Amino acid sequence: MTSILGISAFYHDSAACLLKDGKIIAAAQEERFSRKKHDPRYPHHAVEFVLKYSNMKLSEIDQIVFFEKPFLKFERLLETYVAFAPRGFISFAKAMPLWLKEKLFQKNLLFNKLKKHDENFNSDENIFFSDHHLSHAASAFFPSPFEEAIVLTADGVGEWATTTVAVGKKNDLEIKKEIHFPHSLGLLYSAFTYYTGFKVNSGEYKLMGLAPYGSPTYEDKVKELVDIKDDGTFRLDQKYFNYATGLTMTNEKFHNLFGQKPRDPKNEKITQFHMDIAASIQKVTEEIMIKLAKAIRQEYNIKNLCLAGGVALNCVANGKILQEKIFDNIWIQPAAGDAGGSLGAALALWHIEQKKDRVVNSNDDMKGSYLGTEFNQEEIEKELKSAGANFEKLQYEDLISKTAEFLSNEKAIGWFQGRMEFGPRALGARSILGDPRSDKMQKNLNLKVKYRESFRPFAPSILREDLSDWFNINVDSPYMLLVADVNSKKKIEMNEEQKKLFGIDKLNIKRSKIPAVTHVDYSARIQTVTKETNKPYYDLISKFKEKTGCPVIVNTSFNVRGEPIVNSPTDAFNCFMGTELDYLVIGNCILEKSKQDPNLKKDYTKEFELD
Amino acid sequence: MSFIKEFWEFLKVRKKYWLLPIIIVLVLFGGLIVLTQGSAVAPFIYTIF
Missing domain, CATH: 3.30.420.40 (ATPase, nucleotide binding domain)
Structure with a gap:
C-alpha cells in the first residue's frame, strides 16, 4: 500500500x-x-x-x-x-x-x-x-466521473499561470495552454472585490451575491480594463492596476475611470453604485468564462468539462456555462480554491x-x-457535558422527525452530523438549517444568527428527485456550485410597482414559494441531496417534505460572519450559545436554547474579525 | 548545500541564468543584514568615513 x-x-x-x-x-x-x-x-x-x-x-x-x-x-x-x-x-x-x-x-x-x-x-x-495549476487541474479531473475531459482552471495566480486548459484522459492529464500573470481573471474579480470594500481572497462571494441587485451599467468601462478576444483569452491593461508592484489592487486611474474611490467598509454603506459595479464585473466574468468554454469545446471536441481554481467557485458563471449547453457534462471540484490544491x-x-x-x-x-473530522456519540456527549450543555438524547427516527417539526415551525437549527466537509461550502454536515417558505427567514438568519450583511442570499438543499419541479435545472449539483432559476410554477411575479424597487428593497418582496432561498433575480445556488452521499440529511429533508410538501430547506454554513465553519462539538456549542439559533442537533443529541444555562451565553458578535 | 544544487538545476532547466546576479546580490545583502543585525549599508558607511 x-x-x-x-x-x-x-x-x-x-x-x-x-x-x-x-x-x-x-x-x-x-x-x-x-x-x-x-x-x-x-x-x-x-x-x-x-x-x-x-x-x-x-x-x-x-x-x-x-x-x-x-x-x-x-x-x-x-x-x-x-x-x-x-x-x-x-x-x-x-x-x-x-x-x-x-x-x-x-x-x-x-x-x-x-x-x-x-x-x-x-x-x-x-x-x-x-505545480499550482496542475494541482488544481488534477483535483478537478481525477476524482471526476469522466474517462476523458477538458479541464479549465482559473484563479488569482499560481507560479506564472492564472488560467489553464488541460486535457485529461484516463490516468493522464496534460496542460495544453496557459495565460500568465499579470493577466488574471481571478485578480480582475479580486480588484473589484477590493474596490467595493470587501476583503480580497474572501469577499469575492459577497460581490457575486451583490450583483443581482444592480444592472451592468459599467460593463463598457470594465471592458476598458480588459481586452477580451473571441476565444475568451484576455489581457488586462496594467495601467489601471496596482497588484503587480504595489500593496493594493487598484490605482488612481482605475478610481477615476469609475468615478469613485474604493469603498471604506467601516464608514461607507453599500450603494446602488456598488451594486451596478458588481453586476458589471459579474457579467464580464461570465462572458470570458463562456467564450473560453466555447473555444475549448470546439478545439478539443471533448464533451465533458471539469472546473477548478478560485474562479470555479463563481457558481453563477458555472450555471451560465451549463445553461449555454456548451458541454454535455460539467463537474466542479468542491474544494476549488487553494485548499483543494x-x-x-x-x-x-x-x-x-x-x-x-x-x-x-x-x-x-x-x-x-465529507472527508473531514468525525465524532462518535460518546465523544459528542463527552464534549457537550464538559461544555456544560443541557441535552436530550433521541433515537434516530425521533431525532429526524423532531428536527423536521422544528424546521416547519420556522426555527433556526444548527445541524452537526457525520464527517466535516472539505471545501468552503457546508453541505449538510456542519450546517445551519431553516424553513425556505418563511418570509422572515432570510433576514432573521442574516442578522440574528450569522451577523452578516442583509443582502446576502441563502442556498437551498433539495432532494435530487424533486429538483426539476422546483428549479430550471435537472443535473446533479451536490456541491452547491451551480446556480439556476426557480421554476416558473413556484415563482410569484412582482407587480409593476414592486419591479420599480431598487436594491435591497426588492429583497423584502415575496418572489416565490421559497422566498428565503430565492435571490432578487429569481436565482438560487442549489445543492442536490441523495441518500447515497448523506443519509441523515436526506432523511431530514424527506421528513420535512412529508410534513410540509416542500422538499427544500435552507442550508447555510454553521458559523457566524468571519468565523471558520465549526469543526468539533465544542465549536458547535459555542456558536449555538453565541447566536440566536433555536436548536442544536448534534449526533443523536438535541439541545434547546431555552433550556441552556444563560451564563454560558457568549457575545459572539465581536469574537471574529469581519471579512 | 542541497539548496544551491537544486536552485542551480532550476536555473538550468528554466534557462534563466540572468537571474543569478540578482539572486547573488540579494543573498549577499541578506547575509549582511543578518550579520550586522541592522542596516545592510552600515558596514560600507563605516569603511568610507
Missing part, C-alpha cells in the same frame, strides 16, 4: 489530504482547527488529523507533496519586479526578506515542520513539489508521476466531500 500526503500552505487556505493507493482517505483545512479564517500557516492540525484518521505515523508515509513550486514563484516575483522597475520597490523591499529568510527554502521549512509530527521522520528525499497535488503524483491506473467512479470520488 502506498500513502501520499498532500499539503497546501503559505498563501491562504492551507490544508492537508491523505491518499492510500490513490483513494482519498481524509482531507481538511487548517482554519477549522486553528479557528482563524483562511489560515495560511503550515497546516499542523490538519496534517495531525489526516494521519490520525488513517492510523499512520508521518514516518510511515511514502511520499509528501506540496501543491506548488516555490522556485518558479520566486522567478515570477523577480521578473515582475525587473519588468516594472523602479515601480514596485516598496513591495519588493517587503517581499524579499520574507523570501530570503523562509519561502525560498521551503523544502527545508517543510521538513522541519513535518518533523514535529514524528521524531522518526528524517529524510527530505520523499518531499515533492507539484493539497488533494490535486497528491493525485497528480499518484496518477501522472507514478502512472498508476485510475478507476472512474460514475458518482465521482469525492465521497460527497
